Amino acid sequence: MILEVSDWSSKSVHKSDVLVIGSGAAGTSIALGLQKLGVSIIVTEGGGRLYTEKSQECYEGESSGIELPYGLKGSRLRFYGGSTNCWGGMCGELNEDDFKKRDWIPDSGWPINKGDLLPYYKKAAEFLGINYSSVKNPEEVDKFKRFNGLESQSLVHTKKQNFQNVFQSKFKNEKNMDLFLNANFLNFSRVSSADKVDYIEIGSFNGKKSKIHAKFFVLACGGIENPRILLNSAEVGRSAFGSVHDNLGRYFCDHPIAPCATVIDLKGKSKNFPYNESKNYINDGKSLVIPYYRIPSSVQHKYGLLNSTLKFQEQEDEISSSAFYAWRLKNLITGKGDHKFHVKNLVDIASDPYGILKGIISKNSSNSGEGGKRIAMRFQIEQAPLRSNKVSLVSDKDSLGLNRVKLHWGFSELEIKTVETSVSYVASLMNYRKKSTLMLDKHLLERPSKLPIDLRGGQHHSGTTRMSIDQKTGVVDKDLKVHGTQNLFVCGSSVFPTNGWVNPTFTIIALGLRLSEHLARVIQK
Amino acid sequence: MSKKINRREFVRFISGVSIASYLIYHYASQKDKPLKGVSVKEVYQLGFSIGCAYTMSGFEILQNIRKKTYKDVGFDTLLVGRFYISKKDFILARRVLVS
Numbered sequence: 001m002i003l004e005v006s007d008w009s010s011k012s013v014h015k016s017d018v019l020v021i022g023s024g025a026a027g028t029s030i031a032l033g034l035q036k037l038g039v040s041i042i043v044t045e046g047g048g049r050l051y052t053e054k055s056q057e058c059y060e061g062e063s064s065g066i067e068l069p070y071g072l073k074g075s076r077l078r079f080y081g082g083s084t085n086c087w088g089g090m091c092g093e094l095n096e097d098d099f100k101k102r103d104w105i106p107d108s109g110w111p112i113n114k115g116d117l118l119p120y121y122k123k124a125a126e127f128l129g130i131n132y133s134s135v136k137n138p139e140e141v142d143k144f145k146r147f148n149g150l151e152s153q154s155l156v157h158t159k160k161q162n163f164q165n166v167f168q169s170k171f172k173n174e175k176n177m178d179l180f181l182n183a184n185f186l187n188f189s190r191v192s193s194a195d196k197v198d199y200i201e202i203g204s205f206n207g208k209k210s211k212i213h214a215k216f217f218v219l220a221c222g223g224i225e226n227p228r229i230l231l232n233s234a235e236v237g238r239s240a241f242g243s244v245h246d247n248l249g250r251y252f253c254d255h256p257i258a259p260c261a262t263v264i265d266l267k268g269k270s271k272n273f274p275y276n277e278s279k280n281y282i283n284d285g286k287s288l289v290i291p292y293y294r295i296p297s298s299v300q301h302k303y304g305l306l307n308s309t310l311k312f313q314e315q316e317d318e319i320s321s322s323a324f325y326a327w328r329l330k331n332l333i334t335g336k337g338d339h340k341f342h343v344k345n346l347v348d349i350a351s352d353p354y355g356i357l358k359g360i361i362s363k364n365s366s367n368s369g370e371g372g373k374r375i376a377m378r379f380q381i382e383q384a385p386l387r388s389n390k391v392s393l394v395s396d397k398d399s400l401g402l403n404r405v406k407l408h409w410g411f412s413e414l415e416i417k418t419v420e421t422s423v424s425y426v427a428s429l430m431n432y433r434k435k436s437t438l439m440l441d442k443h444l445l446e447r448p449s450k451l452p453i454d455l456r457g458g459q460h461h462s463g464t465t466r467m468s469i470d471q472k473t474g475v476v477d478k479d480l481k482v483h484g485t486q487n488l489f490v491c492g493s494s495v496f497p498t499n500g501w502v503n504p505t506f507t508i509i510a511l512g513l514r515l516s517e518h519l520a521r522v523i524q525k
Numbered sequence: 526m527s528k529k530i531n532r533r534e535f536v537r538f539i540s541g542v543s544i545a546s547y548l549i550y551h552y553a554s555q556k557d558k559p560l561k562g563v564s565v566k567e568v569y570q571l572g573f574s575i576g577c578a579y580t581m582s583g584f585e586i587l588q589n590i591r592k593k594t595y596k597d598v599g600f601d602t603l604l605v606g607r608f609y610i611s612k613k614d615f616i617l618a619r620r621v622l623v624s
Contacts, residue, residue: 303599
């Protein structure tokens with residue numbers, strides 16, 4: 001059943017085996033997994049069926065360091081389906097290395113290995129209607145172009161992108177599964193032992209409130225909202241759930257993604273480059289498969305790199321800083337995007353006012369440099385987990401009374417070293433064949449090297465409630481239960497200790513299906 | 526049917542031929558002490574590659590090679606200006622330009 005909390009006439013109390021907070025990729029996969037296993041579930045979603053400014057505004061907050069490209073409010077969605085409403089549908093699995101402790105990456109290593117997730121990756125592929133073999137062995141897909149010296153990877157596109165559209169009939173028809181819309185989380189109520197949640201209180205924007213009791217509670221609201229809700233659970237005399245060792249909200253990661261070099265054919269015909277993405281899309285009969293090329297594990301280990309992939313894409317010419325700021329100013333003036341300016345931005349603008357003015361007037365200033373086309377090599381890499389990258393609370397509150405967040409995000413030298421070494425390695429492979437080479441983008445020539453000015457995160461927020469063996473090093477255990485609690489779980493990319501190169505949603509769904517089996521086992525005991 | 530000439534490709538072609546000719550001129554001017562094991566074809570191909578790849582900055586690359594201004598990035602590859610060049614090609618260009 002799908003119910004609107006704002007329509008309820010009186011204060012009510014509800015009960016289920018499992019309560020899931022959040023109706024995005026994690027929440028939906030857990031709910032559907034549990035429903036299959038005969039467990040009763042309630043899913044709560046803070047927003048309604050459609051985007052509303054009132055709901056989305058709860059995501060507003062402060063930031064420092066590098067700004068998220070679309071800001072805190074613009075990089076996720078707060079209504080039924082969550083951020084699957086803007087998900088690109090790209091599915092890929094983490095590599096075996098991602099789960100291992102790598103000495104050159106501080107705080108790396110998962111408490112589970114890839115073998116633990118494999119059965120659930122297969123189930124996630126079924127869930128999304130894609131061929132798992134195209135994810136696992138892309139070279140076996142007809143017409144896949146191998147790049148000698150690089151490992152073949154892929155992202156497989158699912159058509160089941162928007163979970164509201166795809167799965168709402170399940171919520172409507174299944175008896176043991178309810179979805180409450182406009183059911184904003186307000187607070188946890190603990191039993192006297194303090195390590196167990198008794199019920200949660202939910203409320204709508206028009207003031208209707210309700211209590212939901214459950215045996216188990218699962219937080220599935222995304223990489224920024226999960227720690228925010230947990231941090232808000234602190235009470236007088238009781239610390240926030242999962243916060244004893246100050247790991248909660250820390251290790252925020254996203255994927256650095258940007259162009260880094262131009263491919264140049266040594267005979268001057270770069271458009272013939274066979275790995276150009278637009279010429280290299282393949283269809284496995286069910287889905288579109290997008291090839292990616294990974295720097296081999298042996299090279300990553302030898303040179304101490306983060307997990308790194310590359311793809312080749314036809315795009316606008318290399319962007320200059322004046323063109324970039326012209327684009328941002330233009331967006332600010334026209335009200336597009338969610339761009340704020342800091343003092344350092346104003347200094348950059350003041351250094352080249354003529355170039356920026358030219359960029360604003362130019363028809364080609366939509367994030368372009370000189371308006372030409374090139375074959376760019378783009379990187380998509382893992383981010384090193386940094387303790388200093390964190391989500392914390394500020395005193396300002398949203399309309400529901402929850403403290404807003406402040407996000408600090410930055411990069412380490414390891415990301416720059418990974419990009420530089422990866423480009424050099426690929427250039428050497430190209431030089432060996434004597435057909436093409438690379439021209440490095442300007443920003444990587446600066447000393448100290450900088451990551452690209454138009455670097456964007458993938459809106460893949462992760463790491464803030466990391467999985468660990470014990471509570472000294474993380475927030476949740478390998479079964480995703482919050483350390484030091486009896487019945488509170490977290491699911492989503494916030495539990496990733498490291499984020500690999502790959503888009504996270506496929507792994508989120510695999511983890512959701514794994515958690516649903518775990519909870520069903522515990523309940524049936 | 527004639528193929529349309531892309532302006533960028535045309536510039537690359539002209540630059541490639543110019544730099545290849547420049548290198549052959551250097552090679553030919555050393556006739557009294559010919560470079561052992563280096564053919565005209567190899568010199569032309571190297572010059573054409575540098576010209577095509579770096580278009581108008583090709584001569585700057587040659588200057589950098591002459592002055593040994595480069596960064597060794599490993600993997601038998603050097604970064605000359607913004608251009609990745611194999612160590613083997615670098616050594617060949619230097620022999621032609623400096624011997």
